[in-house]
Amino acid sequence: MTITGRFQSLAENRAAAELNERSREIFRQIVESYLMTGEPVGSRNLARILPMALSPASIRNVMSDLEAAGLIFAPHTSAGRLPTETGLRFFVDAMMEIGDVTTEERARIEAQMKAAASGHTLETALAEASTLLSGVSRGAGVVVTSKSNTHLKHIEFVRLDPSRALVVLVSDDGSVENRLLDLPPGLPAGALMEAGNYLNARIRGRTLVDLRSEIEATRAQMERELDTLTAKLVNAGIATTVGSPETRQLIVRGQANLLEDLKATEDLDRIRLLFADLETQTDVIDLLTRAELGEGVRIFIGSENKLFSLSGSSLIAAPFRDASQKIVGVVGVIGPTRLNYARIVPMVDYTAKVVSRILEKGR
Incomplete structure (x- = not known):
């Protein structure tokens, strides 16, 4: 580790x-x-x-x-x-002497994660990972990942005016997201429908990352099937949805654990500040994303990170990977600086590995 x-x-x-x-x-x-x-x-x-x-x-x-x-x-x-x-x-x-995850704990983590992933969305499995870590740590379990890993059901282009359109994404779980897209000049009237049909014929049950990989691999074939401007529209639509910074999502479970075992009024004040930090999702996502930059488990303690400079909290986080071994998200635990690091570090590490295995097998 x-x-x-x-x-x-x-x-x-x-x-x-x-x-x-x-x-x-x-x-x-x-x-x-x-x-x-x-x-x-x-x-x-x-x-x-x-x-x-x-x-x-x-x-x-x-x-x-x-x-x-x-x-x-x-x-x-x-x-x-x-x-x-x-x-x-x-x-x-x-x-610190790092502990190990027992055979029983490994079996429980794997069983819970597989049950959450089977027949459900990736987000359900990640929420279970967050809940699981919250339970073992008595802190808040957190997960950050890309929404481009969500399995999709439908995509549609809706023109807003001559130069702009909405890309509407419908996921398997019924969630809907919109992205603004600049349209190439001179785009034919039927190009939006044609681009949508082209993508929908290939999108069901796949992620945006999967779809982008396929389109890049078959770019020559696409350009033969579609006119130049429609092909540009398809490429622009995929680039907009996969590359948008808004595609990062934060899942937090177990905040109530942080209210237990408070020692003094200043502890309550600290937890209130931490809750305020968690509400500022962009900053938490930025911090968790830093854990993607290195191998293994990252530990941030108190004011080492400006996000926790007031609440005096700690974060233990580890990245997980998809089938192509690309890092696509982070699981972790946020809590007071007196977290049980020796126990939580291996639990976070093992949970990240289980999530990676689930993604490798396509759930």
Whole structure:
């Protein structure tokens, strides 16, 4: 499993890289306690749970060094310590022991995903992936994909004026989308119907990406069957619908999980800010799309990304691929920075692989 994070080299935080064994163990206990409870931990509690015999005074000295290194902080005077975002990033990249998905969990993920995909739309299967990840993480499950992966039922060109037309797309699930299209000058009156008929003869049960691939492969034949302007119309219609930035869609499930186990009023304020972030779908889609740029699982922690700079949230995401091995979307989990990274990372990774297998087999 490949995990892409911010610390590509420990040299990015020399102080963190040079922690001795005792400091690393104390730091580990502070982080793991935070991930489990969300609460700061003090030197007396650490003295009881550390696998080595250290006095609270010795532990406080180490904690002071960790604080100077920017890895932990005190949320209140005389309180225990919590990891900073830098500390969390160092822990995730350099110290965390990634778990594995059990045989039972693998079987459950595959069964749920196959059931959702069988006889249903791709969007149904992706929504199930989002719901599934929400359930295992107690965060919000998210999926972003291209609507050009939706299986289509009908396409139609509707003239608006001499220079513009609407491309109307009807999917298998009954959803309808419209795209504006500039018409080539001098287009014959019957060209819109002829272009629609040509595409509809080939479109049923296919995605726009599939259709575009076929048209590109049989371009010479199309140009023999249609006049030049109608062939241009077909090409323009496909390019407009496949290439539009609006074809990205966001699926979110399990937002209510984020309201559970709130520790304080500031937690509620943070979740409200996160909900506001999720409502701004364009920004969330942009962030998830960044996870398509690299192999494996991507982890974004807190203010490392401007979208979460106020809510202090984390995102764990992994890309999935279609039958041609092209990355076509991302599945992931959004939640508080104290997500159970060691458990969620392999779950997100495996779910992305199952989605890819379903797309490879054409559902």
